[in-house]
Amino acid sequence: xxxxxxxxxxxxxxxxxxxxxxxKTCVTVCCGTGCIASGARNVAESFRKxxxxxxxxxxxxxxxxxxxxxxxxxxxxxxxxRRIFYQRVRVEDVKEIISQTxxxxxxxxxxxxxxxxxxxxxxxxxxxxxxxxxxxxxxxxNGRIDPTKISYYIALDGYTALAKVLYRMNPQQVINExxxxxxxxxxxxxxxxxxxxxxxxxxxxKPKYIICNAxxxxxxxxxxxxxxxxxxxxxxxxxxxxxxxxGAKEGYIYVRNEYPLAIKHLQxxxxxxxxxxxxxxxxxxxxxxxxxxINRGAGAFVCGEESALMASIEGKIGxxxxxxxxxxxxxxxxxxxxxNNVKTWAxxxxxxxxxxxxxxxxxxxxxxxxMIFSLVGKINNTGLVEVPMGISxxxxxxxxxxxxxxGKKFKAVQTGGPSGGCIPARLIDLPVxxxxxxxAGSMMGSGGMVVMDEDTCMVNVAxxxxxxxxxxxxxxxxxxxxxxxxxxxxxxxxxxxxxxESDLKLLKELAEIVKDSSLCGLGQTAPNPVLTTLKYFRDxxxxxxxxxxxxxxxxxxxxxxxxxxxxxxxxQLCNKVCPTKAISGKKKEPQRIDQKKCIKCGACLxxxxxxxxxxx
Amino acid sequence: xRKIDRIIERNKKEKGGLVPLLQDIMREYGYLPEGTLKRIAxxxxxxxxxxxxxxxxxxxxxxxxxxxxLISVCLGTACHVRGAPRIVEKIERDLGIKAGETTKDLKFTxxxxxxxxxxxxxxxIVIDEKYYGRLNSTKMDKVLKDYLKR
Numbered sequence: 001x002x003x004x005x006x007x008x009x010x011x012x013x014x015x016x017x018x019x020x021x022x023x024k025t026c027v028t029v030c031c032g033t034g035c036i037a038s039g040a041r042n043v044a045e046s047f048r049k050x051x052x053x054x055x056x057x058x059x060x061x062x063x064x065x066x067x068x069x070x071x072x073x074x075x076x077x078x079x080x081x082r083r084i085f086y087q088r089v090r091v092e093d094v095k096e097i098i099s100q101t102x103x104x105x106x107x108x109x110x111x112x113x114x115x116x117x118x119x120x121x122x123x124x125x126x127x128x129x130x131x132x133x134x135x136x137x138x139x140x141x142n143g144r145i146d147p148t149k150i151s152y153y154i155a156l157d158g159y160t161a162l163a164k165v166l167y168r169m170n171p172q173q174v175i176n177e178x179x180x181x182x183x184x185x186x187x188x189x190x191x192x193x194x195x196x197x198x199x200x201x202x203x204x205x206k207p208k209y210i211i212c213n214a215x216x217x218x219x220x221x222x223x224x225x226x227x228x229x230x231x232x233x234x235x236x237x238x239x240x241x242x243x244x245x246x247g248a249k250e251g252y253i254y255v256r257n258e259y260p261l262a263i264k265h266l267q268x269x270x271x272x273x274x275x276x277x278x279x280x281x282x283x284x285x286x287x288x289x290x291x292x293x294i295n296r297g298a299g300a301f302v303c304g305e306e307s308a309l310m311a312s313i314e315g316k317i318g319x320x321x322x323x324x325x326x327x328x329x330x331x332x333x334x335x336x337x338x339x340n341n342v343k344t345w346a347x348x349x350x351x352x353x354x355x356x357x358x359x360x361x362x363x364x365x366x367x368x369x370x371m372i373f374s375l376v377g378k379i380n381n382t383g384l385v386e387v388p389m390g391i392s393x394x395x396x397x398x399x400x401x402x403x404x405x406x407g408k409k410f411k412a413v414q415t416g417g418p419s420g421g422c423i424p425a426r427l428i429d430l431p432v433x434x435x436x437x438x439x440a441g442s443m444m445g446s447g448g449m450v451v452m453d454e455d456t457c458m459v460n461v462a463x464x465x466x467x468x469x470x471x472x473x474x475x476x477x478x479x480x481x482x483x484x485x486x487x488x489x490x491x492x493x494x495x496x497x498x499x500x501e502s503d504l505k506l507l508k509e510l511a512e513i514v515k516d517s518s519l520c521g522l523g524q525t526a527p528n529p530v531l532t533t534l535k536y537f538r539d540x541x542x543x544x545x546x547x548x549x550x551x552x553x554x555x556x557x558x559x560x561x562x563x564x565x566x567x568x569x570x571x572q573l574c575n576k577v578c579p580t581k582a583i584s585g586k587k588k589e590p591q592r593i594d595q596k597k598c599i600k601c602g603a604c605l606x607x608x609x610x611x612x613x614x615x616x
Numbered sequence: 617x618r619k620i621d622r623i624i625e626r627n628k629k630e631k632g633g634l635v636p637l638l639q640d641i642m643r644e645y646g647y648l649p650e651g652t653l654k655r656i657a658x659x660x661x662x663x664x665x666x667x668x669x670x671x672x673x674x675x676x677x678x679x680x681x682x683x684x685x686l687i688s689v690c691l692g693t694a695c696h697v698r699g700a701p702r703i704v705e706k707i708e709r710d711l712g713i714k715a716g717e718t719t720k721d722l723k724f725t726x727x728x729x730x731x732x733x734x735x736x737x738x739x740x741i742v743i744d745e746k747y748y749g750r751l752n753s754t755k756m757d758k759v760l761k762d763y764l765k766r
Binding site: 033034036037038071072074216217218219220221222225257258259295296298299300301312313314315316317318333374376377378382383414417448450452456461464465468472474577579601602603606607 | 699736740
């Protein structure tokens with residue numbers, strides 16, 4: 001069915017809504033990558049089978065949705081209309097859910113979420129603190145729609161913004177609206193989106209291109225993937241509106257190769273949007289035509305950098321180019337190009353629908369709207385979190401994240417991926433926006449937020465990020481290629497107890513040179529993890545250097561494992577798991593660890609049930 | 617050589633189609649055999665060095681055959697702070713290969729990846745598209761033993 005005018009879209013929406021009875025029971029199963037990894041596909045399949053077997057099809061709908069964000073508790077099942085929230089659901093639970101909850105309306109206590117702070121069980125999805133404290137403007141529909149069917153998106157006012165733009169606004173008005181909203185690039189750098197569009201629009205050269213940067217490479221960040229998997233049309237609609245405003249006829253989505261499900265859902269969405277006349281030739285019956293192609297990345301972190309990404313689309317090695325010229329002047333195939341991140345595109349239809357004025361009331365003075373963070377690491381509620389800009393780190397970690405597991409002490413939070421920095425516990429009341437994070441020496445980046453506790457060694461973390469950027473440096477410019485490597489070597493020495501105090505000065509000097517003189521964002525930001533850990537955790541560096549000690553007990557060359565005699569009952573479990581046979585002793589007597597044979601793999605510590613292994 | 621020619625034909629028309637072309641060959645052969653790279657250079661009339669450059673720049677391309685089971689260990693930040701390096705070390709020890717290598721019997725290839733985006737499950741590995749999460753060395757031992765038996 002091709003939609004030829006806005007009234008067609010309205011009619012289609014009305015028809016879809018009539019088909020969908022909000023009072024009818026609907027079982028939704030989250031099948032985002034996180035839940036799938038926990039076994040959600042089998043759960044969904046079991047629901048399908050059992051609903052069919054019991055002849056419940058007329059009474060019960062089953063819907064497979066994208067990521068809800070609460071990956072920690074997956075597989076997630078939400079039962080509408082009551083929004084009963086079941087977590088960690090297994091295939092064995094399905095029959096009981098159908099007979100107890102769906103048919104009798106009874107709650108199964110053991111599948112409910114328990115609030116770790118109050119110990120209370122929570123029935124309704126909306127009452128769970130993890131969700132309650134968020135503001136899910138972009139991400140909220142993920143749990144409600146089946147991403148493989150455009151009708152769900154349309155039912156929730158999807159493509160209304162596109163119709164409004166095509167029939168009631170000219171391109172300049174669209175750009176003005178985006179400018180007024182204060183939307184800034186969600187890829188990390190935070191450049192004002194409307195200004196970027198305008199620069200590209202003003203170019204005389206044709207054709208112009210639009211790119212969606214979905215090469216989400218920062219480790220610990222997966223919100224772009226979840227959006228593409230769970231609500232692909234919201235991204236497409238933003239791109240189509242952007243193309244109209246800028247005057248582009250062709251667009252590309254560059255997706256990371258590691259995201260097969262996102263690619264699949266995008267392909268389906270593209271096809272459906274075309275079939276409905278929302279993409280392709282004469283969109284919604286107007287003269288405006290636009291097509292989108294998907295490009296799969298081939299595994300290079302640097303391709304998230306815009307100029308490297310464009311080189312990769314052109315079939316070249318993903319090496320960055322110096323700027324100017326900026327992509328708006330000379331981008332893909334040397335034509336004017338506008339490139340934005342997935343989340344930026346997803347914000348567009350919201351701004352058009354609700355208005356710039358409404359949008360700009362959310363957030364802080366300089367950072368408007370919401371931001372999606374992935375809250376991961378040493379945190380109770382791992383998952384995706386959408387919050388207004390300016391929320392404090394404390395709220396993120398304790399209220400939404402539910403604090404640190406196992407009663408450990410909060411130490412730092414790392415934002416912005418390998419380009420970001422570590423923010424120490426004492427800055428926990430820092431409001432999170434572009435400027436404040438940069439002031440603290442870190443950056444917004446694409447929204448990764450890795451929480452670290454007392455067992456995390458900050459020198460080791462800095463070394464980890466450098467090993468990452470060292471491997472991912474494309475090698476084109478010397479400061480990045482050589483500088484990162486040398487910094488890594490210094491850190492490696494420090495973690496092995498071979499560091500000197502003068503190393504810290506050298507490290508800082510090197511870091512500043514790499515920062516100032518690298519060609520692209522990768523090198524310019526790679527020293528951030530080193531600089532921030534040096535600034536906030538100098539003591540830890542000194543402990544490694546002066547005392548040859550790793551306070552967190554991580555750096556293998558500086559720790560030793562031993563048996564606490566008083567606790568050891570001689571069960572010999574450690575003895576069995578030790579890969580080098582370094583542990584010996586008689587049964588029912590305290591064991592001994594031979595330090596010469598010990599490779600410090602930590603297997604004994606993990607295996608011991610009596611807290612009889614000590615790390616020093 | 618007919619199969620490779622078909623893949624080249626299919627990708628020839630697309631602007632910038634060299635990366636998708638190599639991706640298709642990877643899918644077909646499991647790696648990039650030397651002959652296919654030469655054939656591409658010849659057919660598309662481009663220097664072999666350019667094809668080789670691409671094949672060695674991007675991580676998802678391999679110039680050597682891969683094992684029957686591909687083990688990918690996530691080394692993303694979240695997995696790192698939860699102990700992923702120890703998981704890699706254990707697999708390396710048990711299989712007698714380093715990350716990036718393939719066992720002599722072509723049974724396993726071990727690779728590390730930057731982030732699989734399933735951070736809630738860290739430390740996490742994927743074997744042949746099946747996820748194993750919340751690992752420790754005991755659990756890892758069981759998983760590996762299961763595959764070694766196959």
